[in-house]
Amino acid sequence: xxxxxxxxxxxxxxxxxxxxxxxxxxxxxxxxxxxxxxxxxxxxxxxxxxxxxxxxxxxxxxxxxxxxxxxxxxxxxxxxxxxxxxxxxxxxxxxxxxxxxxxxxxxxxxxxxxxxxxxxxxxxxxxxxxxxxxxxxxxxxxxxxxxxxxxxxxxxxxxxxxxxxxxxxxxxxxxxxxxxxxxxxxxxxxxxxxxxxxxxxxxxxxxxxxxxxxxxxxxxxxxxxxxx
Amino acid sequence: xxxxxxxxxxxxxxxxxxxxxxxxxxxxxxxxxxxxxxxxxxxxxxxxxxxxxxxxxxxxxxxxxxxxxxxxxxxxxxxxxxxxxxxxxxxxxxxxxxxxxxxxxxxxxxxxxxxxxxxxxxxxxxxxxxxxxxxxxxxxxxxxxxxxxxxxxxxxxxxxxxxxxxxxxxxxxxxxxxxxxxxxxxxxxxxxxxxxxxxxxxxxxxxxxxxxxxxxxxxxxxxxxxxx
DNA sequence: ATCGCATGTTGTCGCTGTCAACATGGATGT
DNA sequence: ACATCCATGTTGACAGCGACAACATGCGAT
Numbered sequence: 364x365x366x367x368x369x370x371x372x373x374x375x376x377x378x379x380x381x382x383x384x385x386x387x388x389x390x391x392x393x394x395x396x397x398x399x400x401x402x403x404x405x406x407x408x409x410x411x412x413x414x415x416x417x418x419x420x421x422x423x424x425x426x427x428x429x430x431x432x433x434x435x436x437x438x439x440x441x442x443x444x445x446x447x448x449x450x451x452x453x454x455x456x457x458x459x460x461x462x463x464x465x466x467x468x469x470x471x472x473x474x475x476x477x478x479x480x481x482x483x484x485x486x487x488x489x490x491x492x493x494x495x496x497x498x499x500x501x502x503x504x505x506x507x508x509x510x511x512x513x514x515x516x517x518x519x520x521x522x523x524x525x526x527x528x529x530x531x532x533x534x535x536x537x538x539x540x541x542x543x544x545x546x547x548x549x550x551x552x553x554x555x556x557x558x559x560x561x562x563x564x565x566x567x568x569x570x571x572x573x574x575x576x577x578x579x580x581x582x583x584x585x586x587x588x589x590x591x
Numbered sequence: 592x593x594x595x596x597x598x599x600x601x602x603x604x605x606x607x608x609x610x611x612x613x614x615x616x617x618x619x620x621x622x623x624x625x626x627x628x629x630x631x632x633x634x635x636x637x638x639x640x641x642x643x644x645x646x647x648x649x650x651x652x653x654x655x656x657x658x659x660x661x662x663x664x665x666x667x668x669x670x671x672x673x674x675x676x677x678x679x680x681x682x683x684x685x686x687x688x689x690x691x692x693x694x695x696x697x698x699x700x701x702x703x704x705x706x707x708x709x710x711x712x713x714x715x716x717x718x719x720x721x722x723x724x725x726x727x728x729x730x731x732x733x734x735x736x737x738x739x740x741x742x743x744x745x746x747x748x749x750x751x752x753x754x755x756x757x758x759x760x761x762x763x764x765x766x767x768x769x770x771x772x773x774x775x776x777x778x779x780x781x782x783x784x785x786x787x788x789x790x791x792x793x794x795x796x797x798x799x800x801x802x803x804x805x806x807x808x809x810x811x812x813x814x815x816x817x818x819x
Numbered sequence: 820a821t822c823g824c825a826t827g828t829t830g831t832c833g834c835t836g837t838c839a840a841c842a843t844g845g846a847t848g849t
Numbered sequence: 850a851c852a853t854c855c856a857t858g859t860t861g862a863c864a865g866c867g868a869c870a871a872c873a874t875g876c877g878a879t
Contacts, residue, residue: 391826391827409721412865412867413866413867414867415866422826422828423828423829424866425828425830425868425869426826429825429826429827433867433868435637487720491720492636492719493637495635533798533799533802536773536782537769537799537802539776540768540769540772540799541765541768542772543772543775543776544767544773544774544775545764546772547771547772547775548767548768551718551719551720551725553718553725567764570761571761571764571765574762574765578803578805578806579806582810619857619858640834640836641835641837642834642835643835650857651859651860652835652836652859652860653837653838653858653861654857654858654859656836656837656838657856657858661837662836662837
């Protein structure tokens with residue numbers, strides 16, 4: 364088997380890029396997470412098996428237990444990776460969007476939906492019925508998670524007088540529900556087959572977030588958008 | 592136990608209410624569905640086992656295979672029951688609500704959310720990652736499903752000039768996403784623990800649907816609601 | 820060079836999903 | 850009335866899975 368030699372370490376006296384150790388395998392923990400995501404994506408949720416994940420990672424059936432206490436712990440790692448990736452993608456899209464509060468909010472919402480479309484296994488694990496506790500997002504300290512980004516977007520819009528006044532928590536929940544619902548409908552394939560491409564999903568997400576934002580706009584203000 | 596003839600194929604002199612048979616057990620098929628729902632509700636999704644379901648129904652471990660080809664088929668039966676119940680609850684709430692288009696739409700949305708809060712196992716199975724095909728709602732002929740009720744609510748609102756003009760499909764998707772997202776967040780326990788009661792959920796759903804509807808209202812029309 | 824402990828392996832157990840063969844009894848036709 | 854049929858339920862079996870214990874290996878600190 365021409366797989367990557369199990370030890371890339373030979374020398375590499377400089378390998379502190381954080382994360383876990385890399386003893387025999389290299390980075391089995393991450394390899395298991397990746398294998399789990401690929402397996403869900405290819406074979407569906409029912410095919411997710413610790414033993415198959417181990418097989419794909421090239422180790423025996425009990426090796427995963429050195430990194431995860433049980434199957435649920437592996438899924439939890441997938442979920443945490445998903446929360447971090449989602450927040451990162453939202454921040455990235457917001458960075459390349461116009462800086463007005465409403466456009467920022469729209470960018471956050473669109474990125475939320477697109478994350479789900481691009482990473483269905485992660486999204487399903489994050490919000491699926493696989494955990495006992497609600498499972499907090501828990502990103503690296505100093506980084507805003509997806510929910511915080513929405514909260515900030517709503518607050519900025521209200522502060523600028525572009526969004527209607529009122530309990531910001533209610534408006535935030537409206538925005539969150541809309542993007543979460545749209546993302547869920549995409550992932551669960553409830554939408555007409557017409558919108559199956561990534562571009563179609565993006566276009567739909569843009570239409571929906573703009574529609575919502577214009578609905579939540581301050582009736583007293585002039586326009587519906589702050590970038591045109 | 593009131594018996595009911597099994598097949599409608601032969602003669603069915605006086606028993607066309609359809610449904611399945613009831614030989615030895617009575618109505619094992621429905622008993623298995625009920626047991627599955629109770630099991631998910633009590634022990635969680637991971638505890639759902641065909642053998643445990645059979646145990647709870649008082650039959651041996653292979654009996655379910657006389658009614659369902661496999662575990663997925665049992666879940667499909669749960670999902671179909673859920674779709675029918677959801678549509679029925681929505682119709683019931685709409686029947687007791689004011690008859691204005693916007694109040695009807697709001698009632699449909701609130702009932703959608705409340706169905707999820709009241710029947711989390713059904714909701715999760717309906718929209719979970721448990722099936723290969725999208726799984727069409729499929730209600731009894733002549734009865735509108737949940738989506739059709741939302742479509743009709745939007746169309747009525749637009750026809751009455753109470754909702755903004757535009758592609759009705761876009762507005763319908765907005766409404767569907769909002770209620771579906773709110774329902775999903777409730778079921779997956781992503782919301783603050785503050786709103787854990789049924790009344791709190793209902794109040795929140797009412798606030799959210801009204802907020803959405805006022806956002807989608809026709810700016811040309813006078814008020815936001817048609818019942819006050 | 821040595822040793823310890825993290826990492827990976829082997830073997831095992833109970834449980835599950837699924838199938839085949841068998842048993843039972845209610846419905847059916849004459 | 851009665852023999853029969855077949856839908857329903859049972860028994861037994863097999864492979865695969867999650868999880869654990871005991872064992873083996875080798876990296877890294879000493």
